[in-house]
Amino acid sequence: MPLFPLRRIPSLVKPGQFLSRFSHSPHSSRRFFYGYISDSKMAPQLEPFFKQVDNSAESFIDRLRKAVAIPSVSAQDENREDVFRMAQFLATELEALGAEVHQRPLGKQPGKEHLDLPPVVIARYGNDKNKRTILVYGHYDVQPALKEDGWATEPFELTIDDKDRMYGRGSTDDKGPVLGWLNVIDAHRKAGVELPVNLLCCFEGMEEYGSEGLDDFIQAEAKQFFKDTDAVCISDNYWLGTEKPCLTYGLRGCNYYSISISGPAQDLHSGVFGGSAHEPMTDLVNILSKLVDAQGNILIPGLMDLVAPVTEEEKSLYGDISYTMDNLHESLGSETGIHPTKERTLMARWRFPSLSIHGVEGAYSAPGAKTVIPAKVIGKFSIRTVPNMESADVNKLVFDHIKAEFAKLNSKNKLDVWLQHDGKWWVASPKHWNFSAASKAVEQVFGVAPDMTREGGSIPVTLTFEQATGKNVLLLPMGSSTDAAHSVNEKLDRRNYIEGTKLLGAYLHYVAEEPVSA
Amino acid sequence: MPLFPLRRIPSLVKPGQFLSRFSHSPHSSRRFFYGYISDSKMAPQLEPFFKQVDNSAESFIDRLRKAVAIPSVSAQDENREDVFRMAQFLATELEALGAEVHQRPLGKQPGKEHLDLPPVVIARYGNDKNKRTILVYGHYDVQPALKEDGWATEPFELTIDDKDRMYGRGSTDDKGPVLGWLNVIDAHRKAGVELPVNLLCCFEGMEEYGSEGLDDFIQAEAKQFFKDTDAVCISDNYWLGTEKPCLTYGLRGCNYYSISISGPAQDLHSGVFGGSAHEPMTDLVNILSKLVDAQGNILIPGLMDLVAPVTEEEKSLYGDISYTMDNLHESLGSETGIHPTKERTLMARWRFPSLSIHGVEGAYSAPGAKTVIPAKVIGKFSIRTVPNMESADVNKLVFDHIKAEFAKLNSKNKLDVWLQHDGKWWVASPKHWNFSAASKAVEQVFGVAPDMTREGGSIPVTLTFEQATGKNVLLLPMGSSTDAAHSVNEKLDRRNYIEGTKLLGAYLHYVAEEPVSA
Missing domain, CATH: 3.30.70.360 (Alpha-Beta Plaits)
Incomplete structure (x- = not known):
């Protein structure tokens, strides 16, 4: 729950928004639209959404359970049928939620021409020219997993322990985040709250095996299905730690x-x-x-x-980041770090x-x-x-x-x-309105300003979306650093999934309204 | 056929030999036993043996064909029965030739206790206290081989091409040389020529898989079955080239x-x-x-x-060796040798x-x-x-x-x-009577003085025999450098097998008589 003042609640914006969003400032919009800002009371449109998420939590977990049960391992030929089943599962769910859905074929798998590539599941929810259009990306395929690799539970059975950790392959990478977007639509409909943006979905099924065919697809659809996109949001990375969410603005x-x-x-x-x-x-x-x-x-x-030389402004971003040398040692499983401080360690990894x-x-x-x-x-x-x-x-x-x-x-x-x-490396401005909107959503849901992070690894699709759409791309992770994506005992904490669904929804409300910047 | 004078024909030595062999010189013995030395005529005892080898050539090749047909692959559990079959084949053949034969068990295979180690086939042919006793070693197991590895022919079917190259797994390593000793006994018996030495055989079945258990066995039998040994001969390596036989006196x-x-x-x-x-x-x-x-x-x-510093005497051994930089380049398949001369190349490999x-x-x-x-x-x-x-x-x-x-x-x-x-490395004196006898045998059969070689690789059993028996060990190869032991298309040339059988027999005649030296 929020621990400090809500700054603005953009979700009340209604018709007239399209004109206003390019001119108003946060302050003017706040003054214009709302009679008051309460430190303790939830704004009307987010409050019913958040409540509905809490009420629907068990059904959202059940949705994840069904998804995890489909072993959509893209790297293994024998699971290709399961990858297609998972695409169909998503399409069926999205259609039931009222979205326009297409399963777009990508042809044969290069080098394995007896295999069809899994489809890209694309969807549109809402087509209101007065709303911003947000394109979200995720993937529905998973890494291989065998019980005998060292899993404590069956990898394709979602298993929740007494600390509400939900174990299962794909729970955090990336079925949880993908279903998060479905849950957002679901909760809005059940709560009777209008989604404040048009939502475009791009869910692929070959991410764990090189995203075969995806780049060309995105390039082509940037002028077609994705042409109205105002900003892009990708939820396929992780918090720096376990307690504090982050927004990611750079990749090596x-x-x-x-x-x-x-x-x-x-x-x-x-x-x-x-x-x-x-x-x-x-x-x-x-x-x-x-x-x-x-x-x-x-x-x-x-x-x-x-x-590029390190600027003073850039240096200033590192001091506040919630990270310690103990975090490094814990993730290494050893004390074999090179640098003596967190700042030098994070810079060595990110920049x-x-x-x-x-x-x-x-x-x-x-x-x-x-x-x-x-x-x-x-x-x-x-x-x-x-x-x-x-x-x-x-x-x-x-x-x-x-x-x-x-x-x-x-x-x-x-x-x-x-x-x-x-x-190529990718760096976005963390001051862009796409980021400031997400930052407010984090504050709303988790009561804390997010860490502004970069990552040492690459997520090539980030750059593809940026180049193809010409729009800002935000990385908004749902899972935490301990989720063990790609490893045995992959999990997603219930809190990250349920509060994370709220976060994705709140982000859509803030980004619908955030004034143009950066 | 011999291209230059026979120096001595020791095979005529009969009773009285035991006393004489510790005292006579080559010259005195030659003068004592023979009326004349002919440049063109074969001595009576070797001539009928050689003739018999030629007459029996097809049956000797047939013996090798039967042996190659048994896939006695020691590294593969599923072939263990075949390794035992091969031991039985050798034992049966040796018994038929009149030898005393034992198949000595070595117990369970360490680490794979469900498998019995193949037996060591030991045999004695002749037990005359007036004769020298020569212990010969070989192995009857082979490397794995599959047609699909790139063999041009079935690896376990001896296949002879138009250049009389006999292809088959184990042909040169080491079934050909092992059967060479059997052929020697066979031809002597058929020719009615007495074997001039007592022959002890030690044929193992785990050489290609670490000679499990063999060291202890040899140590124990050195005082038992092998106790009369006067010298050891191992035929399990290769000529330096394809034309000129060699005797090997050192291993790294x-x-x-x-x-x-x-x-x-x-x-x-x-x-x-x-x-x-x-x-x-x-x-x-x-x-x-x-x-x-x-x-x-x-x-x-x-x-x-x-x-150890290189001595002048040692240096002098290298000049005559039949080896060129082209030989090196041919065996490397490239011109990536380090040293500019054959002497430096061979020293780099051997010493x-x-x-x-x-x-x-x-x-x-x-x-x-x-x-x-x-x-x-x-x-x-x-x-x-x-x-x-x-x-x-x-x-x-x-x-x-x-x-x-x-x-x-x-x-x-x-x-x-x-x-x-x-x-450990091993170096014997190339001037020992065991070597000088073998050298004369090479001259007799191939008409050329052998190269005195060392090898860069190790043959651990060499050192074991030397240490256990305290006797000189000679490496007397049968195959040539192009035989592709351990590789696909392993072969043994008919010439190397048939003339090699003559060589092993001639060696026994010379070593029976060679005066003590070194």
């Missing part, structure tokens, strides 16, 4: 590289040939050791010069590049001992990129450095280095 | 190490954590890069000081240590891209050892160096380094 990009070193025509016996031939693995570990030092400093000349060495293909990787000289080895590493690192510039510095280091070895082996894939 | 040892570096409690997402935590893989490639340089120089301080990095356990090793920070990685490397490197000294230098290099990294990760296994 990722340039993923392979270094191949080859010599002999086939693997050699190290007894027979050791000492007489240049060994690709020797060359490779040498090159890999020249990329990053043990303190995480990237050793590629010129790379750090591409990084500076990093370089990780992922592994080696072609060398001996099994337990035990094998005396092989691998004939060809491929080292894999990636660089997390940040403003203003352009992929082409990064590639040039990487390739030049690796070639120069290899030349120093005087090896007769053959070097190849190439970019496997890249994805 | 092998110390195999693991370096484990661990940090976080579980694998991390490189986007989320990259830059904020010490990464085990970063530390590991750094350590691995400090072990050996691209030119094969071992970087562990003090290690090269353990290596200097080498260090090879085999791979990394725990890192990402599949094709494709995965943005993981592995929580724990284990690097594997081994050092091929040579005189006078003692394992304990090597371990200390390795451990000290790695710990010192890790300390320099200032990483909070955890380092462990340990020896996985070690096996």
Whole structure:
């Protein structure tokens, strides 16, 4: 419940809004529309919605239970039918709620042409030209899960423990958030409250397997089904901790590289040939050791010069963030952090590049001992990129450095280095009205100003939506840092699901009204 | 056929030999026993044996065909029965030839107690106190083989092509050489020539899977069944090339190490954590890069000081060896050799240590891209050892160096380094009478003095026999460098099998008589 003053309740805005929203200021709108602001009383339109969410909590949980029971694992061919079943489940639910729904086919799966890609479920709820149109994204496919992987419960049976933790594959990633949007419509209808925006949904079924085909689809629909979009909201990431919600305004990009070193025509016996031939693995570990030092400093000349300097304003965002070194140690499961403070730690994760060495293909990787000289080895590493690192510039510095280091070895082996894939970083203004609306919704529901966060990882669809629609994109997570997405015992806390449904709904009310900014 | 003068024909030696063999010189014996030495005529006892081998060639090949047809793959549980069948095949054949045969059980397989270890087939042919007793070793198990691995023919069907190459799993490794000894007895019996030595056989069935249980068996039988042994001969390696036989007098040892570096409690997402935590893989490639340089120089301080200096006499052995840089390039399938000359290349393989990095356990090793920070990685490397490197000294230098290099990294990760296994190097005197006898046999059969070689790899049973019996051990290969043991399309050339049978027989005649030396 709110712990401090409500600043404005935009959900009362009615016709006339379309003209007003581009001109009024928060203060003028507040004065214009409302007779009073109460510190303790809920505004009429959110209050019945919130109450309805509480009243419908069990049916919302039941909706999640049904969704979790469908093992829509996109990475496993044998579950493809289940992924389609999950699309149908969503479509049926949305239709029952009165939405216009389409299941859009994406064709055959590249490389597995016997498989159809799961459809993108798109929906429209409301078509009022006087309302803003908000496009929301989520995915209905899940990571693989087997009880024997170490799950304490059946992964595809939603199981609630005595601390109201709801365990099940997809509970937090991303079925809970997706159903959150359905719950919002549901509760509005049951409460008799009009949805203050037109809602467009884009729910995909291949997110956990590379979002095959989605980019082209979004690009095309940006001018069609999504053409009225005023802002985008994605709920597919997590709070920084467990207590305080966050809004996410930045993501690092990722340039993923392979270094191949080859010599002999086939693997050699190290007894027979050791000492007489240049060994690709020797060359490779040498090159890999020249990329990053043990303190995480990237050793590629010129790379750090591409990084935008930290501004004082930016620095000021970090102090208030609810995060401690203990949080880091808890998530690492060890005290092997590099930096001594939370500010430096978070900056290292969010706004500076990093370089990780992922592994080696072609060398001996099994337990035990094998005396092989691998004939060809491929080292894999990636660089997390940040403003203003352009992929082409990064590639040039990487390739030049690796070639120069290899030349120093005087090896007769053959070097190849190439970019496997890249994805650009994304940074939005946390002062945009899409964010300020979400910030108010967080304050309304959780009684606390959200952390303004970035993330170290990439969510490529974020950039796709931004580029395709030209609109601001907000990341508004529902789950918490302990939800174990992609791991065993994935869960979503009941609080995050139910209050999170309120948050998504409140966001729609605030964003309907938030004056233009940033 | 011989291309130059026969030097001596010891096979005429009859009773009286026991006394004479410790005193006579080659020249005195030759003068004593023979009226003349002919350049063109075969000595009576070898000539009928050789002729009989030629006459029996088809039946010897048929014997090999039957043996290859038994898929005695020791590494695969489902073939264990076949390994036992192969032992029985050998025992039956040896008994039919008049040998005393035992199949000695070795108990249950450690770690797989539902499996019985295959027996050691031991046999004695002849028990004449006036003759030398020669112990021969071979193995009757084989590497796995599947047609779909890339075999041009069925791996367990001996298939002879138009160049008389006999393809089949185990043809060269080591069923051909094992049957060579049986063929020798067979041909002597058929030719009515007495075997000039007592022959002891030790044929094992687990060589391709670690020779489980064999060491203890040999140690025990050295005082029992093998107690009369005067010299040992092992035929389980290969010529240096394809034309010229060799005798092998040295093997490198092998110390195999693991370096484990661990940090976080579980694998991390490189986007989320990259830059904020010490990464085990970063530390590991750094350590691995400090072990050996691209030119094969071992970087562990003090290690090269353990290596025995090269003597002038030793150097002189290398010039005549039939080997070229083209041979190296052919076997590498590339021109990525380190050294410019054959002498330096062979010394690097045979008499200097080498260090090879085999791979990394725990890192990402599949094709494709995965943005993981592995929580724990284990690097594997081994050092091929040579005189006078003692394992304990090597371990200390390795451990000290790695710990010192890790300390320099200032990483909070955890380092462990340990020896996985070690096996000592072996060097015999190539001037011992066991070798000089074999050398004469090579000259007799192939008309050329053999190359005196060492090998870079280890054949641990060699050292076991030397230590258990206290006698000289000779490695007398039958197959050539192109036989592809352990690979697809393993083969044994008909010439190597048939002339090789003559060689083994001739060796027994010469070794029966060779005066004591070295």
